Amino acid sequence: MPTPLTLLGRAEGWSALGEQVYLLALPLTAAQVLHASPAQVGLLVTAELLPVVLLSLPLGTWLEECSHRRVLVWGSALRGAVLAALPLAPLLGGLRLEGLYLVSFALGTLGLACTLARQSLLPDVVPPSALTEANGRLEVVRSGVEVVGPGVAGGLVTALGAPLALLGGVAAFLGSAVALGGLPEEPHRTRGMTRPAWQETREGLAFVWNHGLLQCHVLTAATLNLARGAFEAVFVLYLAREIGLGVISIGVVFTVGNVGFLVGAWAARSGTRLGTVLPATTPPAVLAPLLAGAGLLGVPLVGGLGGGNLIAVPLFALTLAVQGVGVVVWGIQHVSLRQALTPPALQSRVHASAGFLAGLPLPLGAWLGGLTAEHFGTSAALWGIGVTGLGACGWLLPAVGRARCRHLRGEAEG
Template sequence: MNVQESAPPQSAWANPNFRNVWSALSVSLIGSQITSLAVPLLAALTLNATPLQMGYLAAAERFPSLLFSLFTGVWVDRIGRKRLLMIWMDVLRAVLLLSVPLAAILGVLTLPQLYVVAFLLGTLTVFFEVAHYAYVPVILPDSQILDGNSKLQVSHSAASSAGPGLGGLIVQWLTAPFALIFDALTYLASAFFLLRIRAEAPPLRNFPPQGVVKDVREGLSALLRQRLLGAWAMCGTAIVFFTGAFEAQYILYATRELNLNAGWIGLIAAAGGVAALPAAFLTTRVAQWLPVGPTIILGTLVWVLSLLVVPLASGPLGVVVGVLALARVVSGLTFTVANVQQWSLRQIVTPEHLRGRVSASNRFLIDGAQALGAVFGGVLATGLGLRRSLILLCIGGLLCFLPLFFAPIWKLRKMPESSTVTAP
């Protein structure tokens, strides 16, 4: 049962518990954006990583989803203290990140340490995000979930706009290892905001635990066999296999082929974040104006198309930066709306007792595909070169959209009510 007032406010923002969840997420996201730029730059520029090593590094962060996410979902659905779990994950991630600048000071920082840090950080993030996904519907009624997710997406967009630019400046100023100190501090701030929340849901005792394997299978089935979610989950997994391979090589291509420094890379990423801000604010209205299914599919399609601009960009530095920034702006506007819609759709159509497992199943597929794709991208770039491999990866991602135009989600016009949807 949701922890909420009998007459909930019309806006999620009026809920003090939600405001603390939003604050915790917002502050940690900015730090995470800095880390997402600092770690690959550290590997590429300081430790002279090869394309295959860059693939290993990207895979190390995603690989925990393959190992732990399904069982994490079962556990999260069985426990009540999801907020306490998120607090501990924040504290442990802060401690873990501080080990990198410490190793740099001692002169013992190596790529294997980065692999270990990325793997452990990914493991802690799996626990945090599965709990977070299941916890938001605890403090918000169904009628406020889209509004709440829109506000959370504003945080993602604001972090995407401020984080990379700030990260680029910090990396230029302090070097990549010491930029991670800022992310560690943001995780501690996130834990502080979560400590202020008093709402906590009890375990769902009316759904007694079965065997772990049976619980895992039930979560996967609820995602893959659900009429609106199944095709999107399977095609989305294939799409992120190719985009994960692309993103694992992006920093290496930008620094070695396009000769961009940390500041320019951060500025380009920030352009997309700035464009995503108004899109996040307008998501609720867009859901009323445009059909939900086509918005999700076409908005994501534009994002993949924007990646193709990267290996095709050429010319003077100003032209390259301008073209890449423009592509980020367009994808930021469309993908933000699409992401909030699919995120909200999955929460609404999933029964409460399955939300943790469905979220974990989604992470298992998406992050697992990204991990395998990252290694594949490293192998492909080693054999074909960075530019040709990036072009082929974009084409592969685009082909994965074809089945979606014949799936039930393409015909979805309005967001369904949770009471009208049943799990398989």
């Protein structure tokens, strides 16, 4: 009989495949079927990201009163149902851009709820000492699908057209719901909130912000997200306009670079154990955001080398891979640490609060990146992005110093 972690891994793989399908097919449906402008397609992507900013905190509070298993099952099934509405839209009166915006927002909301529920459920499935390995195992599955998923999604779009290709996403999300249905029911911990919801939400925020170690981790994640948001806004433009790469070459850069996510997941799973707080506060934890920042800074460095596509394409792919390793290892460490330090009654609110605080800079970074590129050029913007990303690990240095002092003091006393 499959273990709960195995079932979560299967569900994560199906969900990741469903996401790869709609991330490609939704924008193509808008562009090819509804003839949407680039700005309208951008709004479609923004609608999917908005729930992180608008709904993380209330969702985290609500989830404290819910069965996380049921949220995962119904969340996956509803994602499939929402996607199924689009291929059926011509039978229901036609497909409209406003409908795509609503679908994108709904998918983002349901995806956020599933992520928070999974992070909150995992400490019930595995012991604290195995959290990092378990998160790494789930990330290996997700990263592997993200490497091959774009090709599967592209094949579906080519064979069926963008709207009908969404049926592949429907099937994937239903597969995830079936896998999650095999999970055992978690211990019943409904608390029955007696305080207003905003006070419950504030308790989760206060736990993150007043915990010195978690605060350092959230600030590091927020700084990385600020840099990554700006990077995603200008990188493709930089490759196409300043470097002169064609569409195929840019695709190769992303395909090869995405392998870094898989490598990072394997590294985090096999190289770290979170038995105590100390391993997540020592230099290896600083190395992950340092790698992510180095990958960002490597892009303008490679761009200044010249040498044509034969040199540029593999080097740009390498910078993306280095960035991916750092981002994934850091993300696994960060989530595992939160899970280990947070009391059961606060799990959902703490994950939601950390996600909210760390996710706020993403849209700000995208706006600042575009603004900087417009006024100073994409190359100058990328230098600023690289320096910002490299500086993210600076938030962790005081925590590392304190942890090392405690460790050395404990050895001396022993």
